Amino acid sequence: MIIDGRARVLGDDVNTDYIISSRRKRETIDATALAAFLLEGVDPAFAASVRPGDVIVAGRNFGCGSAMEVAATVILAAGIRAVVASSFARSFHRNAINNGLLVLVADTSGVREGAPVRMVVADDDARFEDVAGGVVRPAAPLPPIMRDILAAGGLVGYLKANGRFCEHPPREAPCRP
Amino acid sequence: MTAKTMAEQVLSARSGTDARAGDVVVCDVDVVLGTDGSGPMAIDYFGAMGGTRLARPGTVFFSLDHYAPPTTDATRAFHARIRAFAAAHGATVFGVGEGISHQLAAERGIVRPGTLLAGADSHAVTCGALNAFAIGVGSSDLAAAMLTGQAWLRVPQTIRVRLDGALGAGASAKDAALTLVAMLGADGADYHAIEFAGSGVATLGMDDRFVFSNLMVEAGAKAALFPFDACTESYLFAAGVSASAYAPVASHAGAAFAGDRVLDLSAIGPCVARPHAPDDVVVLADAAGTPVQMVFVGTCTGGRVADFHAMRRAFDAAGGRVAPGVQLVLTPASAPVLEALMHDGTLTHLIAAGADVTTVGCGACCGTSGVIPSDGATVLSTANRNFKGRMGAATARIFLASPAVCGAAAATGRIPSSLTDREAP
DSSP states (O other): EEEEEEEEESSSOBBBBHSSSGGOOOOOOOOOGGGGTTTTTOOHHHHHHHHHHHEEEESSSBBBBOOOOOHHHHHHHOOOEEEEESOOHHHHHHHHHHTTOOEEEETTTTTOOEEEEEEETTTTTEEEETTTTTEEEEEEOOOHHHHHHHHHHHHHHHHHSSSSOOOOOSSSSSSOO | OOOOOOHHHHHHHHHSSOOOOOOOOOOOOOHHEEEETTHHHHHHHHHHHHHHOSSSSGGGEEEEOOSSSOHHHHHHHHHHHHHHHHHHHHHEETTTTOOHHHHHHHTTTTTOTTEEEEEEEEEEEGGGGGGEEEEEEOHHHHHHHHSSSSSEOOOOOOOEEEEESOOTTTTOOHHHHHHHHHHHHTTTTTEEEEEESTTGGGGGGGHHHHHHHHHHGGGTTTTOOOOOOHHHHHHHTTTOGGGOOOOOOOTTTTTOOOOOEEEEGGGOOOEEOOOOOOTTTEEEEGGGOOBOOOEEEEHHHOOOOHHHHOOOOHHHHTTSSSTOOEEEEESSSHHHHHHHHHHHHHHHHHHHOOEEEEOOSSSGGGSSSOOOTTOEEEEESSSSSOOOOSSTTTOOOOEOOOHHHHHHHHHHOOOOOOTTTTEEE
C-alpha cells in the first residue's frame, strides 16, 4: 500500500476532543456532517482547508483522551487518507485501523506544512518519506492482524470475511470456526 | 512457566495461550460495556459486520450516562436505539440516572478480579482498581466483542508503580494520581499496563484506588491494575460477589517490568492540573487566588461518596455558603451514590448552601449533558480532563483538583492557597 499526499502538520498531544468536540455529537454522529468541525479546537479554519488526499503529520501521542471512534471516522470523512505521528494513543490507533485509516508511527520532525509526503506499508517494510526533503524514515511495522484488518478496509470487512479474529488467518481460506 | 505480570496472566488465561508482552492474542472478553456515546456507532458496526445475535448476551451492558438526560432529538434517538437493540438481543441497559458505566460495573459486582473488561469509554480503566484487566476501546472493537465475544489484544509491557507511605492530612488520592500523571507525562504509559504495588496500597480504600486507575489513561495506560487484598474482597462482598466467584491475579516474583516508578504518598500535597492538560500539574500555591466561576464535583474520577464528603468538609470549613458569582454543580456518579448522599444529609446541606444537583451520569465532564461553562469562565473540577473546549465552551479554562480543593473554592470563589486542618480530607 502506497499513499501519496500533502502534509498537514500538527503538534503533540492532539486529543480526540480537539479532533472532534464531544459537544458536536449532541446533534449527530454522521461523520460526513461532523467533518465541517474537524480539528476546530486546534484551528477553526482547518476543516475548510482540507483537500482530498491530505495526510496528517503529527507529533507525539496523537489521538489521546477519549476513545470516541468519530475521531477516526471524521478524519476519513474529511478526505484525509492517513495519519503519521511520532506516537499514538492506543485507542485512536485501533479505531483508525478498524476503519481503514492508515496510521504509521515514524519520526515526523522537520516536515513542513503542505510538503508532499509518501507512506509505504508492505509485509516486510513500512516507511514514511518527506518527498521534497528527500528524507526516508522507517516506520514501526504493523502487526499482521492490523495489516489484515487494514487490507480488508477495516474491521467490518475483516469480520465479514473471517467471521472471527485469527492471529494468523490463512490467505487462501477464511478462518471460520 | 516463567514469571508473569498481572497483565500477562489475565491475557494468558483469557486467550488460552502462554501470553508474553509483545504477543498478539485473541481473548475472550468477560464484560462488554457500552455507553450512549459509543453504543449507537457500535450497533451500526454490529449490523454492518453481519451481526444477528450477541455471542454472550449476559456479558453485554449499555449505560445511558453521557446524555443524561438527552436534550436533543439526536441523543434521545440514541437512547431509543440502544433500548431497542438491547431488548431484541438480551443485553442489559442501565437507564438515565442509574450511573456511569464503569462505576456501575464496579459497584454492581459485574467486573471481577482476574477478568477482562472491554469498555467503549476510555475511563473503563477505572475497573482495574478491582484487579481486572479493564481497557477502553472504540465502538468498532465493542461491536466485534458483542459479535464474537472476543477481542484481539497486544499483550502490553507493564510499568510497576510502587506506592510508599500513606497520604497525609490535606492530600487525597486525586492529588497523588495527578502527581503520578505528571511524573509519567501525557504519553508516558502509552501502550503499557500499570501495576500498583508497595505498602501504600493497603492504606488506600477502593474509592481511592478507582481514582488512581481512572487517571492512568491520562498518561496513556492501556490498563491500570491494583493487587487484590482484603479491601478488594470486602468491596466485592458488599457488591454481592463471593470470593469463590473470581480468581485474583498477583504478579509473579521475577516478572519482567518495562519500568519501575516510586510514588511516596506521604510527600503528596494538594495540587491542580492547569488548563489545558491533565499532566500540567502544579502545587496548589502556584494557582492560589485564581477566581473561579464554576465548581464541578462529579464524574468517574471524583463523583463517589467519599469525594462528596471530602468536598463538604472543606466547603463548610471555608464558610459553608456558595460564594457570590460561583455556580457549584454536583453530579453523583451513580444512583447509589446519590441515595447515600441523600440519606446522610450531604445533599440537603449542600443544596441549602446554594449547590445545583444534576442528573446522575457523566454530567458536565465532556460537554455532552449538564451544565456548560460560560464563555471565558474559569472552572475548578474533580474530573479527569481539562482539554480546551472539553466541557463544551472553547473559551473556558478548566483546572482539575481534589474534591476538598473544589469544596474550599466553591465557598470562597478562589482556588485556595492551602487546606486548613478542618478542610483536609
